[in-house]
Amino acid sequence: MAARGLPASKGRLAIIAGAGALPHHVAEAARRQGEDPFIIALSREADAEWTGFDHSILAIGDFAAISRTFEAEGIDRVVLSGSVRRRPEWRDIRPTLSTLAKVPSVLRTLMSGGDDAVLRMAMDLIEASGARVIGAQEVVPGLLAEVGPLGARVPTEDDWRDIEAGIAAANALGALDVGQGAVAVGGRVIALEGAEGTDAMLSRVAALKTDGRVSTRRRGVLVKLCKPQQDERADLPSIGPSTIAGAEAAGLAGIAVESGRALILERSRVVKAADRSGLFILGVEREGGRGRR
Amino acid sequence: MAARGLPASKGRLAIIAGAGALPHHVAEAARRQGEDPFIIALSREADAEWTGFDHSILAIGDFAAISRTFEAEGIDRVVLSGSVRRRPEWRDIRPTLSTLAKVPSVLRTLMSGGDDAVLRMAMDLIEASGARVIGAQEVVPGLLAEVGPLGARVPTEDDWRDIEAGIAAANALGALDVGQGAVAVGGRVIALEGAEGTDAMLSRVAALKTDGRVSTRRRGVLVKLCKPQQDERADLPSIGPSTIAGAEAAGLAGIAVESGRALILERSRVVKAADRSGLFILGVEREGGRGRR
Numbered sequence: 001m002a003a004r005g006l007p008a009s010k011g012r013l014a015i016i017a018g019a020g021a022l023p024h025h026v027a028e029a030a031r032r033q034g035e036d037p038f039i040i041a042l043s044r045e046a047d048a049e050w051t052g053f054d055h056s057i058l059a060i061g062d063f064a065a066i067s068r069t070f071e072a073e074g075i076d077r078v079v080l081s082g083s084v085r086r087r088p089e090w091r092d093i094r095p096t097l098s099t100l101a102k103v104p105s106v107l108r109t110l111m112s113g114g115d116d117a118v119l120r121m122a123m124d125l126i127e128a129s130g131a132r133v134i135g136a137q138e139v140v141p142g143l144l145a146e147v148g149p150l151g152a153r154v155p156t157e158d159d160w161r162d163i164e165a166g167i168a169a170a171n172a173l174g175a176l177d178v179g180q181g182a183v184a185v186g187g188r189v190i191a192l193e194g195a196e197g198t199d200a201m202l203s204r205v206a207a208l209k210t211d212g213r214v215s216t217r218r219r220g221v222l223v224k225l226c227k228p229q230q231d232e233r234a235d236l237p238s239i240g241p242s243t244i245a246g247a248e249a250a251g252l253a254g255i256a257v258e259s260g261r262a263l264i265l266e267r268s269r270v271v272k273a274a275d276r277s278g279l280f281i282l283g284v285e286r287e288g289g290r291g292r293r
Numbered sequence: 294m295a296a297r298g299l300p301a302s303k304g305r306l307a308i309i310a311g312a313g314a315l316p317h318h319v320a321e322a323a324r325r326q327g328e329d330p331f332i333i334a335l336s337r338e339a340d341a342e343w344t345g346f347d348h349s350i351l352a353i354g355d356f357a358a359i360s361r362t363f364e365a366e367g368i369d370r371v372v373l374s375g376s377v378r379r380r381p382e383w384r385d386i387r388p389t390l391s392t393l394a395k396v397p398s399v400l401r402t403l404m405s406g407g408d409d410a411v412l413r414m415a416m417d418l419i420e421a422s423g424a425r426v427i428g429a430q431e432v433v434p435g436l437l438a439e440v441g442p443l444g445a446r447v448p449t450e451d452d453w454r455d456i457e458a459g460i461a462a463a464n465a466l467g468a469l470d471v472g473q474g475a476v477a478v479g480g481r482v483i484a485l486e487g488a489e490g491t492d493a494m495l496s497r498v499a500a501l502k503t504d505g506r507v508s509t510r511r512r513g514v515l516v517k518l519c520k521p522q523q524d525e526r527a528d529l530p531s532i533g534p535s536t537i538a539g540a541e542a543a544g545l546a547g548i549a550v551e552s553g554r555a556l557i558l559e560r561s562r563v564v565k566a567a568d569r570s571g572l573f574i575l576g577v578e579r580e581g582g583r584g585r586r
Contacts, residue, residue, distance in 0.1 A: 044505075061324060083344070136538065161475065168469055169469055169471060172465040172466070172469055173462075173465070173485070175465070175479075176461055176462055176465055176482060178462060178481075178482045179485070183487075188470075188471075189469060189471045189487065190487050190488040191487040191489070192466070192471065192472070192485035192486075192487050193485075194476075194482065194483050194484040194485050194497075195483040195484065195506055195507055196484070196497055196500075196501060196503050196506075198586075204487075204489055204493075204497075207489075211498075212337075213488055213489075214488055261562050
């Protein structure tokens with residue numbers, strides 16, 4: 001495979017790995033692109049098995065150790081990948097000399113900032129160490145969803161009503177820096193994603209249908225959009241095999257994600273699973289209109 | 294107790310009772326106001342025990358039977374009380390002659406309308422039978438939350454940040470006709486209420502804290518607002534003893550509800566339980582500013 005999209009560089013790529021399957025997927029794809037990624041697995045977050053990759057396990061607030069690792073390994077580019085569910089506690093923060101002056105604002109952000117504020121802060125601190133933060137999609141070609149259907153199925157007219165209702169809700173949430181996901185069934189939004197994450201929201205939808213609180217005669221759609229103000233180098237919304245399984249268990253008709261700003265993990269597995277389950281996967285624009293199909 | 298707020302009337306009051314504790318509470322309070330309420334308990338919804346009250350159990354779509362009951366009992370005022378979790382299926386609709394022409398639009402609303410549209414439709418159909426729909430608060434004095442603290446506790450500065458974050462989220466949701474509730478912890482909104490209801494959302498918050506996905510060092514606030522476009526005769530947001538128990542289990546600092554547009558069920562029990570648990574209960578304005586304290 002050609003190393004297209006690989007930035008000209010002499011340094012090593014680091015992947016700061018949070019929870020979920022994404023970091024391992026990114027690491028393997030980076031290796032296929034000729035990189036030799038060094039993994040900084042966040043303690044209490046990263047759950048992948050990193051044998052086979054050079055790696056350290058470090059606490060998220062331990063800037064001193066992270067900075068030492070950058071220097072020792074000659075890191076010049078950093079990908080933040082996977083979710084970070086636990087914010088560092090103030091007592092876990094171990095600043096370096098160069099980050100010491102920032103500690104008060106770091107603490108303030110940790111105490112009260114939205115997820116975006118915390119991410120922006122983490123990226124600023126990394127870049128203060130001289131490495132550049134890049135998006136996983138800059139390392140792994142084909143990770144971003146494009147406009148239109150990704151598999152064999154396409155939405156029906158009814159599905160389009162759910163897509164539009166879900167887009168309106170996800171936009172409203174995103175503007176508040178709350179969440180990225182919503183589920184609409186029969187044209188009504190019935191579930192909104194908070195800190196529990198997409199998989200937990202889909203389980204809730206399955207339970208609402210089992211309880212009869214949401215009709216099972218209507219299937220429904222999961223919509224995931226990027227927050228409007230989101231830094232595209234971090235935490236883009238993603239779907240993967242577990243999302244397809246959850247959507248199928250919730251009886252949904254399909255999934256709509258923001259084209260160009262959402263990641264499809266293990267695309268070939270995801271598309272095969274969606275086709276087998278009769279689910280559509282659709283890249284949409286955040287403005288939503290059907291004219292853009 | 295004086296019958297203040299009781300409309301001059303010769304007819305009988307009906308309470309169409311959905312799920313939850315509210316309908317029984319309204320029925321007993323109405324009786325204390327000198328009413329002799331007739332209860333139409335919705336089948337598959339109402340869960341209170343109605344012995345001791347004149348009542349029928351009817352399906353929500355059975356307008357023919359509901360209309361006959363209005364006539365037989367001389368009903369001139371109707372209170373809709375309690376939640377309706379299951380929308381009627383089209384095959385359950387039994388129209389009367391006067392509602393027959395409305396069936397196509399009824400079906401359309403049931404298939405695709407928001408909760409508000411379904412409620413407005415139900416109220417139109419009832420008023421077409423000649424009875425007037427009134428709010429529970431017009432029958433039961435003291436049911437509405439007023440501005441300010443209801444119990445002994447008041448919010449701290451940190452709590453005010455959560456209240457403001459929760460108001461912003463609940464406003465955004467309400468404008469989309471999605472939900473009425475949000476929970477903010479440490480200034481961040483972490484949970485949004487969809488079709489699952491407030492109690493289920495509070496359980497989710499408790500689980501997020503147990504998982505460590507939300508810090509337990511910050512308490513947090515539940516905010517419930519009325520949707521901006523909501524008809525105040527039906528389905529005002531309410532809190533009751535189960536809300537206090539859920540908020541306590543989720544480790545929250547308190548509950549903020551919209552003054553003048555939210556109901557406090559079993560107020561004395563609620564206030565006593567909140568005081569015992571160290572929770573504040575606060576009536577707020579939807580615009581949220583602290584100047585309005």
